[in-house]
Amino acid sequence: MTHPPILGTLESALYTDDLAAAEAFYGGLIGLPVLTRAGDRHIFFRVGEGVLLVFNRCETVKPSNNTALPVPPHGTSGQGHYCFAVPPETLDLWRQRMEGAGVEIEADFHWPNGARSVYVRDPAGNSIEFADPAIWA
DSSP: OOOOOOOOOOEEEEEESOHHHHIIIIIIISOOOEEEEETTTEEEEEETTEEEEEEEHHHHTSOOOOTTSOOOOOOOOSOOEEEEEOOGGGHHHHHHHHHHTTOOOOEEEEOTTSOEEEEEEOTTOOEEEEEOGGGGO
């Protein structure tokens, strides 16, 4: 069976109960440009060619009232994961930036192939990874 082509990941979603804290973390500390914010429902950030969607988990489970944008209700509970691909030579800078902002480094290690990852938690408890893209080489 032949499958239709997939170009890659266009967007990924994380969920929070505090969009202001998410905006301070992703927009302020990490420096991602905000694409759009819709009140207390969501905030979207540009990440390279893709988009990080951060939703208020209490709002996205509600059916949409906007017939022009009939996005189905969605959400999750618990902690999600998101990984930023970063140049390997910047991992120490990311670690220092996080520590300087009082963000605990949860893990910092080298994978069996020698690539490195640094893990932190965002204000909602999601696992956020900064990694050398070679982890998947």
